[in-house]
Amino acid sequence: MATEGQSHHMSWRDSYKGMSSDNIKGLILALSSSLFIGASFIVKKKGLKRAGASGIRAGVGGYSYLYEPLWWVGMITMIVGEIANFAAYAFAPAILVTPLGALSIIISAVLAHIILRERLHIFGILGCALCVVGSTTIVLHAPQERGIESVTEVWDLAMEPGFLLYAALVITAVFILIFHFIPQYGQTHIMVYIGVCSLVGSLSVMSVKALGIALKLTLSGMNQLVYPQTWVFTLVVITCVLTQMNYLNKALDTFNTAVVSPIYYVMFTSLTILASVIMFKDWDRQSPTQVVTEMCGFVTILGGTFLLHRTKDMVDGLPTSMSSMRLSKHADEDGIDGEGIPLRRQDSSRSP
Numbered sequence: 001m002a003t004e005g006q007s008h009h010m011s012w013r014d015s016y017k018g019m020s021s022d023n024i025k026g027l028i029l030a031l032s033s034s035l036f037i038g039a040s041f042i043v044k045k046k047g048l049k050r051a052g053a054s055g056i057r058a059g060v061g062g063y064s065y066l067y068e069p070l071w072w073v074g075m076i077t078m079i080v081g082e083i084a085n086f087a088a089y090a091f092a093p094a095i096l097v098t099p100l101g102a103l104s105i106i107i108s109a110v111l112a113h114i115i116l117r118e119r120l121h122i123f124g125i126l127g128c129a130l131c132v133v134g135s136t137t138i139v140l141h142a143p144q145e146r147g148i149e150s151v152t153e154v155w156d157l158a159m160e161p162g163f164l165l166y167a168a169l170v171i172t173a174v175f176i177l178i179f180h181f182i183p184q185y186g187q188t189h190i191m192v193y194i195g196v197c198s199l200v201g202s203l204s205v206m207s208v209k210a211l212g213i214a215l216k217l218t219l220s221g222m223n224q225l226v227y228p229q230t231w232v233f234t235l236v237v238i239t240c241v242l243t244q245m246n247y248l249n250k251a252l253d254t255f256n257t258a259v260v261s262p263i264y265y266v267m268f269t270s271l272t273i274l275a276s277v278i279m280f281k282d283w284d285r286q287s288p289t290q291v292v293t294e295m296c297g298f299v300t301i302l303g304g305t306f307l308l309h310r311t312k313d314m315v316d317g318l319p320t321s322m323s324s325m326r327l328s329k330h331a332d333e334d335g336i337d338g339e340g341i342p343l344r345r346q347d348s349s350r351s352p
Contacts (some may be wrong), residue, residue, distance in 0.1 A: 026092020038107025130304025137297030202246030
């Protein structure tokens, strides 16, 4: 019996190899990014309020916030967070980095509770707890980063039939949405604009990851800037990000941010994970148990995200309709179009 127990213990230890050094670096960068981005929205909001008190509010077309140092501190903090997020993709799989964007929600919610005196009620706390549990689950079971020694290897992965088929389907769907559905349904159906942003976003993350790997290898002494593939990936990143910015802003201008944010997060993250699994074959290096555990963690994050956004403006004893009026009122007062609790991918696309 002792021998069996010992062999079982050893087999468990052998089966869990722990996180690679690259995954740890990616994790630290992703967590840092969430911290900076979550904090940046609180600082920017303070700056907008201060600027609105002495000039024309941003919500009615004013630009006095450009003269407010606090707003610029928030903007610089966001840029630092986005740089850390970009770097995280160079070290860790997208299936690890992308879902961790939900942690910026927690940072923002907690800081809003402490600094802005915006009450974080019991459902908000539960949503934060679910995001933490889901993120921890994914971190502990994320696949090891694939060893890549040249940007041409990433290009070869992108040229495989499976990913080419995915990219062709995405591009076809985007063109159909832009030229057929947006003119007819863009102002009435929220999924049209968000669909374009999410589909294009999944391709942009794959290109960002390829570009990040190229820069990491270049800084380590293996120059990747001489390869035309590096510049192709750069062009794809620029095109995709500009497209995301355009249609995400249309969605935010047409629909309530509290509705746009969670739907966009769910679609964007799901499609990004799918694209990463197809291109980098993340799940080929994992057991079925690990894959199922990651999916459970992802669903848990989605539950926490939905709970936070669905109830973030709820006040005890206040009807839902009144809560909606309260959300619009605060959005107008702050001049930030309902910008309460951010989601990284949305803000990544909007940052200058």
